[in-house]
Amino acid sequence: MHSTISSSSFYTLLEPNHKPFIGHFIATKPSCSPLKKRAPLTTRALLSTSKETVLKDFHESRALKIISGLQNFNRDSVASVVTAADKGGATHVDIACDPELVKLAISLTSLPVCVSSVDPAAFPAAVEAGAMMVEIGNYDSFYDAGIVFSMEQIINLTKETKRIIPFVTLSVTVPHTLSLHDQVKLAELLEQEGVDIIQTEGGKCSNPSKSGVLGLLEKATPTLAAAYSISRAVKIPVLCSSGLSAVTAPLALTAGAAGVGVGSAVNKLDNIVAMIAEVRSIADSMNIAAKKHTTYDKKTLKL
Secondary structure, X not given: OOEEOOHHHHHHHHHHHOXXXXXXXXXXXXXXXXXXXXXXXXXXXXXXXXXXXXXXXXXXXXXXXXXXXXXXXXXXXHHHHHHHHHHHOOOEEEEEOOHHHHHHHHHHOOOOEEEEEOOHHHHHHHHXXXXXXXXXXXXXXXXXXXEEOOHHHHHHHHHXXXXXXXXXXXXXXXXXXXXXXXXXXXXXXXXXXXXXXXXXXXXXXXXXXXXXXXXXXXXXXXXXXXXXXXXXXXXXXXXXXXXXXXXXXXXXXXXXXXXXXXOHHHHOOOOHHHHHHHHHHHHHHOXXXXXXXXXXXXXXXXX
16 A cells, blocks of 8 residues: 655655665755855856756667666665666666765766655765766655655655756656656646656556566556657656566657666666676667667768
8 A cells, every 4th residue: 555755754764774865855955065056157057068968868869777776875786787887888877866876886987877866955965976967766665665756745856956956957757656647747747847857667566467578568568658648748858767678668769758767677687797788688679879870970961
C-alpha cells in the first residue's frame, strides 16, 4: 500500500542512513552557497554553455543516460557504472547526489554527470564539485518503502531547485503512480516552471507474465506509454526510463522520446565486463554511434 510522502515520514524512514539528500524535504531557507544567490555573469555564461552541452544529445534524439541509483553511495559500484557508461557508448551518467561521488565520476569519464536527489538543498555542493545536471527523481527506492510523491510535492521541489540553482540543467521524473492523464498534466506544469527535461518511469509497476522478448515488451509498456503521451504534450525533451532494454530502447525513440534512461539493467550486473556489454548493446540498438557520425557529417557539409 503506497502512502504520499510527508516531512515526518521522510525523516523517520531516512534519517538513520545519513545520506547527502537528507535534510529539509522542501527547504525554505537552505544553507548559503555561492550558486544560491544571483550568479555572476561569468558563472551564468559558463552554466549556459554547460546546459547546451548537456542538452545536445537530447535535441538530437540520441541521449542514453546510465543510472547508478539515487541511494547507491558505494564507490566501487558507482565507479563500475560510470566506467560502463563511458566505455559502452552512453551519453550521460546519473549518480547519487554526493560531491565526492561526483569527483570520482568526473575522474573516470568526460560524459556529463547528473546527480539525483529529492532534496534541492543537496544539489549546489554536487554542482560545485562538477555535476552538470540535476535530477529530481529516480524514486524506485522510495517505492520499496511504500512512499509516493504527489504532484504538489514535485512542483514544490522543482520551484525550490530552480530558486537555488536557476541556471543548471534540471530534469524531473514524472511518477508512474499518477494516472497517465495526471502524468501529462504534471509534465505540462513542469515545463511551465522551466524544467529542461521530463523523465518517465514505469518499470516498478510492471509485472511481465511472459519471458524473453514478450516479457521485455510487457516490462517497458508503462514507461513507453508515458513517453508517447508526454512527448506530444510538451516541447522539452522527454527521457524514457525504467524497465527498458536493448529490445525496447528503440521503441522509446519511436514513441517520441529524445533519449533513454537505464538503471537496473546495468547497475544490477555483477561485473564490469557484463555492464559494458549491456550498455553497448543498448547504445547499438539506438544507433547512437551512427547518429553521431551523421550529425558530424551534416555540420561538416555546412562548413
